[in-house]
Amino acid sequence: MPYTYEYPRPALTVDCVIFGMDASSDLKVLLIQRAHEPFKDQWALPGGFVDMKEDLEAAALRELEEETGVKDVFIEQLYTFGAPGRDPRGRVVSVAYYALVNLDEHPVQAASDARNVNWFSQENMPKLAFDHQLIFQTALERLRGKVRYQPIGFELLPEQFTLSQLQKLYETILGVQELNKRNFRTRILKMGVLKEVGIQTGVAHRPAKLYCFDKAKYEQLLKEKHNDLLKRGLDFEI
């Protein structure tokens, strides 16, 4: 059942960079091994065509669920890649998304079909098909940039977490050796967006306090800060 148009149209796909983190505090990315040409047997980002009646983000969410069985996670549009030569089969424009998943709370099923699916450590990625290396690199830079001024890092942690876990998360994402524990804690607590919710059990050392991210508080603070900015000035970075 062919579809005919007066002018030629590029094909439209979505691709997803799915970041995951588990108790090991290692940042991982979900990849799929291609079963067909082009780039047969190479690893690639999960993705596929956008249905005609489906929103772009809905398409990304659908792909995400099809590949991983995961729902209700943070997802955000990353960038649209449309260089004419990026797919050898013809003009394909891809709207890329990135998602953040906590692997302990959202255990990932292998995809139902025969394809080979795997989590790769961010530092240990195979060569990727198409321009997916560029897409992944863009997503990593976005994550690194955004984590510094928006509380999206919490999406990678379980609901309740310790300050050490949170610190390791920042160290991992930013690729930093080791942040100063004292200063990290002072800062993050002074922000006032963490709520104490309990205490660790069953560890062979002093149990840590458990915190959760207080979204309501965060949004209230955002508003106040915005008003402040309007009233009294700005804070540049360089």
Next chain:
Amino acid sequence: MPYTYEYPRPALTVDCVIFGMDASSDLKVLLIQRAHEPFKDQWALPGGFVDMKEDLEAAALRELEEETGVKDVFIEQLYTFGAPGRDPRGRVVSVAYYALVNLDEHPVQAASDARNVNWFSQENMPKLAFDHQLIFQTALERLRGKVRYQPIGFELLPEQFTLSQLQKLYETILGVQELNKRNFRTRILKMGVLKEVGIQTGVAHRPAKLYCFDKAKYEQLLKEKHNDLLKRGLDFEI
């Protein structure tokens, strides 16, 4: 000459939010009055279809030049809008870009064809066609966010500018009443990315020093700052 595909494909367009600023320090946006249905006679963002062999950014630059005669300006991808109902004629996905133009150095020609083209003050916009209000709003938020941590504001100013002009620019973009002159100057000069290049002439008051943005210096500082971050920590905003 029809084009036929096995599966249906959305149409792909680019739309441009073109911000301009002139000596009046007013932030303006370029709009086009539609000559045909749908939304006949309403104002809309300039845009059009992507050619099959053309990169997305190239398409945006082409539209920009066709509408304004302007080349060599800052342009950046904004977001891709693809909600199923956004165009009444069918599924149209639009990759939106935003551009920053200094209207004194890049005087804008009216478009060659019969269409009505006009600059509107950002505070005084007409109702826009399609979802262009949303696109514009997204662009404004991006500009406001980005101007605080990247030196893109300079793109709206002439090559040489005074600190007062720069301050007005920030006040306009951020929608702030009035920033503190002393502190603004201390901060922006301490960053070390402005180079003194001369002195104002022909004004009926004390002539101001002229500065230009020192891009090389900026990039050097960025690198140093990045190393710093890697070494010793991070600076969150909330």
Next chain:
DNA sequence: TCAAAAGTGTTATCATTACACCCATGG
């Protein structure tokens, strides 16, 4: 000599950094 805008000095307060140290638990 006046209006208009450019440009500077200074201080109290707050945030950041860099240390070293103590605490609670299970094995």
Next chain:
DNA sequence: CCATGGGTGTAATGATAACACTTTTGA
């Protein structure tokens, strides 16, 4: 009772905010 991480005190330094003031020009 000790290894292991959790958690805190503090002081020097640097950044920010809030003032009011002086300077230079053309008309």
